[in-house]
Amino acid sequence: MDIFVTGGTGFLGKHVVAKLLADGHTVRCLVRPTSEVEALRSTVSEEQRPRLHFVPGQLQKLTPDLLAGCDAVCHIAAAMKGATAALFVDNVIGVRKLLKVTAEAGTKRVVLISSLAVYDTSGLKNNDVLDETCPLEPQPQLRDPYTYSKLAGEQVAWEAYRAGQCPLVVIRPGVIYGPGRDPLSSRVGLNFGKLLIKMGGSQRLPYVRVEACAAGIALAVTTPGIEGQAFNLLDGELVRARTFLRYYRRGHRGLWVIPVPGWAIGPLAKFNVWYSKRSHGQIPPVLTPYKCNAMWKPLQYSVEKAKSVLGWVPQPNTLDGVQGL
Amino acid sequence: MSSEKLRVALIGCGQIADAHLGEIRKLAHAEPVAVCDRERDLAVQAAARFEVPQIFDDVEQMLATARPDVVHITTPPHTHKALAIAALRGGAHVYVEKPFTVDVAEADEVIAVAESAGRLACVGHDQLFDPCWVECRQLFEKGNLGDIVHVDSVQGYDLTGIFGRLVSSDPEHWVRRLPGGVFQNTISHALYKITEFLPDTRPHIQALWFPTPDSGGLKSELRVMLRGEQVTASLISSFAARPVQRLARIYGTKDTVEVDLEARLVRKYYKLSAPGPFAKIEGPYRQSKEAKRNFWKAVRKFWKSDLQYFAGMNGLFDRFYRAILTGGPPPITHGEIRRVTDIMDRIFATCQQQELEFARSNS
Numbered sequence: 001m002d003i004f005v006t007g008g009t010g011f012l013g014k015h016v017v018a019k020l021l022a023d024g025h026t027v028r029c030l031v032r033p034t035s036e037v038e039a040l041r042s043t044v045s046e047e048q049r050p051r052l053h054f055v056p057g058q059l060q061k062l063t064p065d066l067l068a069g070c071d072a073v074c075h076i077a078a079a080m081k082g083a084t085a086a087l088f089v090d091n092v093i094g095v096r097k098l099l100k101v102t103a104e105a106g107t108k109r110v111v112l113i114s115s116l117a118v119y120d121t122s123g124l125k126n127n128d129v130l131d132e133t134c135p136l137e138p139q140p141q142l143r144d145p146y147t148y149s150k151l152a153g154e155q156v157a158w159e160a161y162r163a164g165q166c167p168l169v170v171i172r173p174g175v176i177y178g179p180g181r182d183p184l185s186s187r188v189g190l191n192f193g194k195l196l197i198k199m200g201g202s203q204r205l206p207y208v209r210v211e212a213c214a215a216g217i218a219l220a221v222t223t224p225g226i227e228g229q230a231f232n233l234l235d236g237e238l239v240r241a242r243t244f245l246r247y248y249r250r251g252h253r254g255l256w257v258i259p260v261p262g263w264a265i266g267p268l269a270k271f272n273v274w275y276s277k278r279s280h281g282q283i284p285p286v287l288t289p290y291k292c293n294a295m296w297k298p299l300q301y302s303v304e305k306a307k308s309v310l311g312w313v314p315q316p317n318t319l320d321g322v323q324g325l
Numbered sequence: 326m327s328s329e330k331l332r333v334a335l336i337g338c339g340q341i342a343d344a345h346l347g348e349i350r351k352l353a354h355a356e357p358v359a360v361c362d363r364e365r366d367l368a369v370q371a372a373a374r375f376e377v378p379q380i381f382d383d384v385e386q387m388l389a390t391a392r393p394d395v396v397h398i399t400t401p402p403h404t405h406k407a408l409a410i411a412a413l414r415g416g417a418h419v420y421v422e423k424p425f426t427v428d429v430a431e432a433d434e435v436i437a438v439a440e441s442a443g444r445l446a447c448v449g450h451d452q453l454f455d456p457c458w459v460e461c462r463q464l465f466e467k468g469n470l471g472d473i474v475h476v477d478s479v480q481g482y483d484l485t486g487i488f489g490r491l492v493s494s495d496p497e498h499w500v501r502r503l504p505g506g507v508f509q510n511t512i513s514h515a516l517y518k519i520t521e522f523l524p525d526t527r528p529h530i531q532a533l534w535f536p537t538p539d540s541g542g543l544k545s546e547l548r549v550m551l552r553g554e555q556v557t558a559s560l561i562s563s564f565a566a567r568p569v570q571r572l573a574r575i576y577g578t579k580d581t582v583e584v585d586l587e588a589r590l591v592r593k594y595y596k597l598s599a600p601g602p603f604a605k606i607e608g609p610y611r612q613s614k615e616a617k618r619n620f621w622k623a624v625r626k627f628w629k630s631d632l633q634y635f636a637g638m639n640g641l642f643d644r645f646y647r648a649i650l651t652g653g654p655p656p657i658t659h660g661e662i663r664r665v666t667d668i669m670d671r672i673f674a675t676c677q678q679q680e681l682e683f684a685r686s687n688s
């Protein structure tokens with residue numbers, strides 16, 4: 001297959017490109033003037049290089065001719081931080097522009113990389129199972145700016161799907177880890193340099209190893225007849241935050257940890273909201289009960305759908321996956 | 326003042342729009358009624374987060390439907406003129422983010438429309454209303470500084486920030502197409518701190534701009550000298566210098582102060598009276614006492630929730646809205662808007678000329 005990939009120079013994208021090339025596909029990779037093209041090229045073998053092409057451009061300025069003749073689009077590109085407006089430019093308007101172009105080019109499969117964070121977990125009780133049947137977040141503006149933008153982007157794609165303009169498959173990975181990415185994430189706590197405010201500890205971390213994630217995405221590109229479906233990608237056995245941190249601190253001796261027990265997260269968030277209001281926003285409401293609930297509630301996760309429909313094999317367990325990182 | 330709230334609309338829902346909507350929400354005599362952006366997705370997110378009832382992607386439609394009393398324009402500078410004129414013709418007062426327009430000819434057009442419509446135009450020179458700048462102005466007005474001799478104004482910028490990376494990675498970015506390049510978008514803040522104390526309409530200007538080895542050809546450094554009848558000034562805009570600073574030093578015939586907008590501090594300079602080497606002890610001692618006072622002042626302010634990041638913007642909005650409601654004097658006059666725009670034009674023209682001469686002498 002001839003596959004157009006956005007975000008191929010990013011952390012996840014590099015692995016997806018490698019996997020697609022290894023599976024024998026041709027890859028056209030959208031790159032910006034500042035993209036680290038060499039870093040991607042160097043991961044590709046001599047034999048595969050003729051099948052890797054670079055397309056200079058930007059999401060917002062794509063034209064249908066760039067997609068002419070390609071069988072599928074794999075949309076991995078996204079801004080990960082910044083103000084809400086800037087995130088929307090890449091993650092919402094970017095999706096809108098891309099889908100307009102794929103519709104014009106008649107692309108047969110669009111795989112959108114979304115995020116596990118898009119679910120509405122407020123209806124779930126502690127230790128309930130989160131799977132693809134969970135509804136999407138109804139009030140995304142109350143979440144952090146990145147999640148808000150990813151959700152809005154995914155919704156744009158579903159609208160296009162429902163309008164019959166986009167043969168869509170959505171992938172929702174958990175927190176992606178692997179070589180080159182610090183596995184300490186906000187699912188464990190709030191990290192300020194050498195200081196970590198550990199939030200709870202008993203919650204399982206919804207992590208996914210990058211190579212397995214890339215393999216899942218490659219399957220979503222090629223598996224026939226799965227349009228209109230979403231798949232969560234996570235490791236087989238997830239580690240608890242406290243176990244992960246115990247392991248992680250062995251390799252990071254200088255980390256200072258202030259623990260906030262699970263029961264204290266709610267009151268702390270309420271205090272943050274109260275103080276933020278009282279102080280007219282002198283300190284913003286970074287922690288709200290709503291965000292905390294979505295971030296640190298202990299849940300179970302299921303990847304049965306990806307396993308059975310895509311034939312995906314996850315990384316068996318996170319604790320093994322993070323060894324040596 | 327009537328108890329009616331001013332109906333405020335905003336055009337251009339980028340990053341700075343968040344600050345505007347947040348600060349408008351804090352004021353008792355105004356409420357945001359509509360947001361508008363050509364990209365509807367941007368208007369939708371701003372409306373959702375700041376609970377603004379009406380969303381538009383067309384300016385004329387917004388003006389006709391929402392009928393705002395005031396329109397805030399937070400779009401890129403090359404769009405300011407047309408949008409401001411549309412809003413003024415629609416019967417609204419306008420608050421335009423800095424720089425007011427791309428050049429003084431455009432500024433004149435906007436001001437002429439405002440004056441014939443009997444409406445006010447204001448520009449986002451918000452740091453003039455930051456508490457530390459207000460403190461410095463009061464020192465001057467009380468006569469503590471004496472007559473002003475010179476102003477140094479320093480404006481840093483971080484090209485590795487999110488906006489900076491956008492600009493440096495995209496050779497067609499709108500910022501690069503402004504006559505003054507990236508500086509047109511940034512130096513207003515440094516310049517209006519100078520013009521506050523330099524009253525001349527046409528000061529003498531020397532200026533140059535140049536790239537640094539790692540700015541990718543982008544002219545990233547600017548140095549300007551201004552000389553008025555009584556006062557001189559220097560403006561430094563640097564992308565390379567660290568830390569990124571927003572500083573002004575005001576030299577008076579009686580006293581000199583330094584205003585640090587980052588730390589929200591007014592620092593004094595001391596005339597030392599101890600003899601010989603003891604002056605070298607007196608200096609740090611006096612500074613440490615001042616630092617201690619400033620520290621506790623900041624802690625008290627924090628306690629009273631008085632360390633708001635956009636306090637200057639809030640102060641300017643408040644004064645602008647009051648001027649609209651009471652018919653009182655505006656916080657920034659149309660004449661001042663024009664003067665700052667004109668000086669900025671002349672700075673860039675001087676830089677271009679200097680660049681040509683430099684190229685000629687090198688060839």
Ligand SMILES: NC(=O)c1ccc[n+]([C@@H]2O[C@H](COP(=O)([O-])OP(=O)(O)OC[C@H]3O[C@@H](n4cnc5c(N)ncnc54)[C@H](OP(=O)(O)O)[C@@H]3O)[C@@H](O)[C@H]2O)c1
Pocket residue numbers: 006007008009010011012013030031032034035036057058059060075076077078079080090094113114115116150172173174175176177
């Ligand atoms: N990391 C995680 O834990 C995680 C979890 C769930 C979902 N995801 C999703 O997975 C995807 C990849 O994440 P990542 O961790 O690999 O991020 P990353 O390393 O930051 O990579 C992002 C990629 O997107 C590209 N990009 C961003 N804006 C673009 C634009 N306007 N035009 C063209 N390209 C643009 C970047 O290009 P440059 O190379 O030029 O910078 C980069 O290649 C994203 O969609 C993200 O939302 C990530």
